[in-house]
Amino acid sequence: MKNYDMEDIRNIALVGASGAGKTSLVEQMLFNVKSITRVGKVEDGNTVMDFNDEEIEKGMSLSLSVANFDWKNTKINILDAPGFADFANEQISASTAVETLLFVINASAGFEVSFEQSLELLENRDVTKAIIVNRMDNEGADFYKTLESIKENSDIIPIPVLIPIGSEHKFSGIIDLIKGKAFIEGKSADIPADMKDIVEENKMILMEAVAESDDELLEKYFEAGELTDDELLSGAKEAIKNGLIVPAFSCSATHNIAVNELLEAIVEYLPSPADKNEILVQDGKDEKTVICSEKGDLVAYVFKSFSDPNVGDLAYVRVFSGCLKSGLDVFIPEKDSKDRIGSMFFVLGKNRIDADDLKPGDIGALVKMKVARNFNSIVSTNSKIRMLEVPLPTPVFWQSIKAVNQSDEDKIGIALGKLLDEDSTLSMQMNAETNENVLAGIGEQQITFVNKKLKSRFKIDAGLKTPTVPYRETISRNADISYKHRKQSGGRGQYAEVYFRVAPKPRGEGFEFINSIVGGTIPSKFIPSIQKGLNEIMKKGIVANHPIVDISVDVYYGSFHDVDSSEMAFKIASWNALKKAFEVAIPILLEPIHEAQIVIPNEYMGDVMGDVSTRRGKILGMQQKGKKQVLNAQMPLAELFGYFPALKSLTQGRGKFTQKFSHYEKVPVEIASKVIAAAKKTEE
Numbered sequence: 001m002k003n004y005d006m007e008d009i010r011n012i013a014l015v016g017a018s019g020a021g022k023t024s025l026v027e028q029m030l031f032n033v034k035s036i037t038r039v040g041k042v043e044d045g046n047t048v049m050d051f052n053d054e055e056i057e058k059g060m061s062l063s064l065s066v067a068n069f070d071w072k073n074t075k076i077n078i079l080d081a082p083g084f085a086d087f088a089n090e091q092i093s094a095s096t097a098v099e100t101l102l103f104v105i106n107a108s109a110g111f112e113v114s115f116e117q118s119l120e121l122l123e124n125r126d127v128t129k130a131i132i133v134n135r136m137d138n139e140g141a142d143f144y145k146t147l148e149s150i151k152e153n154s155d156i157i158p159i160p161v162l163i164p165i166g167s168e169h170k171f172s173g174i175i176d177l178i179k180g181k182a183f184i185e186g187k188s189a190d191i192p193a194d195m196k197d198i199v200e201e202n203k204m205i206l207m208e209a210v211a212e213s214d215d216e217l218l219e220k221y222f223e224a225g226e227l228t229d230d231e232l233l234s235g236a237k238e239a240i241k242n243g244l245i246v247p248a249f250s251c252s253a254t255h256n257i258a259v260n261e262l263l264e265a266i267v268e269y270l271p272s273p274a275d276k277n278e279i280l281v282q283d284g285k286d287e288k289t290v291i292c293s294e295k296g297d298l299v300a301y302v303f304k305s306f307s308d309p310n311v312g313d314l315a316y317v318r319v320f321s322g323c324l325k326s327g328l329d330v331f332i333p334e335k336d337s338k339d340r341i342g343s344m345f346f347v348l349g350k351n352r353i354d355a356d357d358l359k360p361g362d363i364g365a366l367v368k369m370k371v372a373r374n375f376n377s378i379v380s381t382n383s384k385i386r387m388l389e390v391p392l393p394t395p396v397f398w399q400s401i402k403a404v405n406q407s408d409e410d411k412i413g414i415a416l417g418k419l420l421d422e423d424s425t426l427s428m429q430m431n432a433e434t435n436e437n438v439l440a441g442i443g444e445q446q447i448t449f450v451n452k453k454l455k456s457r458f459k460i461d462a463g464l465k466t467p468t469v470p471y472r473e474t475i476s477r478n479a480d481i482s483y484k485h486r487k488q489s490g491g492r493g494q495y496a497e498v499y500f501r502v503a504p505k506p507r508g509e510g511f512e513f514i515n516s517i518v519g520g521t522i523p524s525k526f527i528p529s530i531q532k533g534l535n536e537i538m539k540k541g542i543v544a545n546h547p548i549v550d551i552s553v554d555v556y557y558g559s560f561h562d563v564d565s566s567e568m569a570f571k572i573a574s575w576n577a578l579k580k581a582f583e584v585a586i587p588i589l590l591e592p593i594h595e596a597q598i599v600i601p602n603e604y605m606g607d608v609m610g611d612v613s614t615r616r617g618k619i620l621g622m623q624q625k626g627k628k629q630v631l632n633a634q635m636p637l638a639e640l641f642g643y644f645p646a647l648k649s650l651t652q653g654r655g656k657f658t659q660k661f662s663h664y665e666k667v668p669v670e671i672a673s674k675v676i677a678a679a680k681k682t683e684e
């Protein structure tokens with residue numbers, strides 16, 4: 001394969017709405033550049049980018065795919081991310097590897113939920129952004145209305161650059177406002193007479209936006225009343241690169257209208273790795289800038305890793321600086337471990353082409369890396385720099401997962417570990433209290449997909465269910481009790497007696513053990529047994545099999561027998577004494593309360609607030625953020641488990657939230673008695 005300098009590469013990621021035509025667009029591009037000889041269709045399951053069984057079955061993308069091709073001596077690496085919000089990891093991955101994010105929107109559907117989610121998910125990524133209004137041939141397609149809806153609902157002001165000629169079934173080409181040229185059915189043409197006004201109007205918008213992006217240009221613009229063609233071109237490129245202009249293009253993927261003109265625009269107007277050749281990296285606690293070049297510091301980044309059934313572990317990598325060669329020893333700072341570069345490939349969907357090396361600015365795949373995974377940096381063995389950490393969404397949906405067949409119980413952990421490696425927005429925790437493996441993710445489909453992959457790749461059947469709430473037990477009153485454990489009939493006897501003063505402690509203070517024995521009523525050698533006995537029963541719980549917290553136990557009196565007292569006897573006496581104390585001290589359950597930040601469009605405020613209250617939530621406050629409301633609330637975890645689907649249905653998918661654990665709080669009596677009754681039933 002040919003070598004490309006940094007200025008001859010464009011790395012772009014297609015993100016945005018699900019169903020907007022990203023995968024179809026790549027398919028058409030690949031056909032136009034003769035990488036493939038037949039145009040596949042998403043609905044026929046034969047496209048280059050949607051090649052997984054699950055994607056073919058669903059007729060949509062579920063994971064990030066990569067393609068590369070040559071367009072007039074420029075190498076275009078194109079990443080196709082799924083638009084569906086549950087697969088946010090893929091969009092974030094894509095955004096770490098490219099200079100430009102192309103947000104694709106459906107011209108006939110406008111500002112859809114998945115488009116909004118994609119914009120918000122990636123709003124803080126420091127990359128160039130552009131808009132593709134696709135499906136211009138569709139009934140109801142409207143380029144300007146679509147751009148207007150973006151302006152209305154987000155902070156982005158798209159500036160038309162490739163404007164459509166006609167729309168719906170009359171869509172036949174575009175006018176490139178920077179070049180001032182029309183292209184109809186792929187050929188250069190005169191600007192249609194009836195479009196002069198609209199071209200003039202949009203060219204003014206573009207020129208003003210370009211002029212405003214630069215003081216010098218603004219002065220010239222004021223003096224001359226316009227910019228020259230050269231000024232417009234170089235000014236637009238600079239403004240696009242710096243995010244001062246978000247250009248908008250129009251096309252139809254499946255009708256192959258303006259797809260080549262779009263490729264032309266990608267090469268001519270969007271930044272190359274050479275245009276963005278400085279990257280900020282972490283160097284210990286500090287940040288520093290690396291100037292990217294082939295001879296410079298090695299900085300590469302694994303933006304996606306997964307295990308491929310045929311080749312094993314695959315890592316998609318973006319080289320920012322330096323050069324990757326087979327056999328090179330490298331350091332993976334996030335793992336604090338060495339690794340070695342093996343075979344390298346350029347990627348086209350599921351196909352791979354051997355690569356001798358990977359040069360700065362390029363994207364490829366590494367096979368069988370030992371430790372380098374998703375979101376890991378690759379640097380020289382003598383270097384400690386790493387890429388900046390990528391912020392990820394916090395979990396909003398939880399399910400406990402368990403192998404259906406006992407024989408799979410050992411395998412499931414390893415399999416899940418592999419699948420979790422592939423999606424950084426997913427995590428798993430073994431909850432020792434409830435004895436459950438809890439998957440925490442960002443959507444229902446994401447977790448269902450994990451379960452499907454367990455089956456298809458690892459042949460493991462697993463069941464999913466709402467996790468058990470990790471309640472705690474405590475008491476609400478003092479108790480002063482004694483318990484005598486005595487078994488002295490036949491053989492060696494058992495004898496121990498303890499007197500306890502048991503008291504509740506403030507939330508979060510845990511367990512306090514006080515030894516007030518005087519005069520040796522209990523010999524000091526048995527005191528640790530009492531404490532051990534208490535620790536054991538506190539771990540198991542008394543009323544509902546949940547750990548006991550926030551109590552103090554003061555052992556102040558007791559009795560013993562010279563022969564029959566033992567460690568075990570004092571342990572047993574202590575268990576029973578605490579059980580007795582719980583009978584009088586009015587036990588209560590505590591539940592985890594999480595703090596949630598709920599972000600919703602204004603119109604849903606009333607409904608969402610009402611729903612939060614019915615979920616025993618407390619509203620702490622609200623504020624306006626951009627075009628949305630942010631509601632701060634506290635909510636019991638028990639209610640949070642099912643909150644995400646509920647919030648989505650209340651807000652037509654537009655609500656979202658983040659959450660974190662806050663504290664434990666008393667469970668209302670009616671709910672506590674249900675939990676206790678259920679625990680009794682399982683015990684029986």
Ligand SMILES: Nc1nc2c(ncn2[C@@H]2O[C@H](COP(=O)(O)OP(=O)(O)OP(=O)(O)O)[C@@H](O)[C@H]2O)c(=O)[nH]1
Pocket residue numbers: 017018019020021022023024025041042043059060061062081082083084104134135136137138251252253254255
């Ligand atoms: N009429 C028309 N249909 C299109 C066009 N582009 C895509 N489609 C259709 O829209 C549907 C979705 O297209 P995809 O390419 O899968 O969309 P996507 O953006 O990749 O969707 P996700 O993978 O879910 O993010 C398919 O049925 C396509 O045939 C277009 O330009 N015009």
Ligand SMILES: [Mg+2]
Pocket residue numbers: 022023024050060061080081082083
């Ligand atoms: Mg797709």
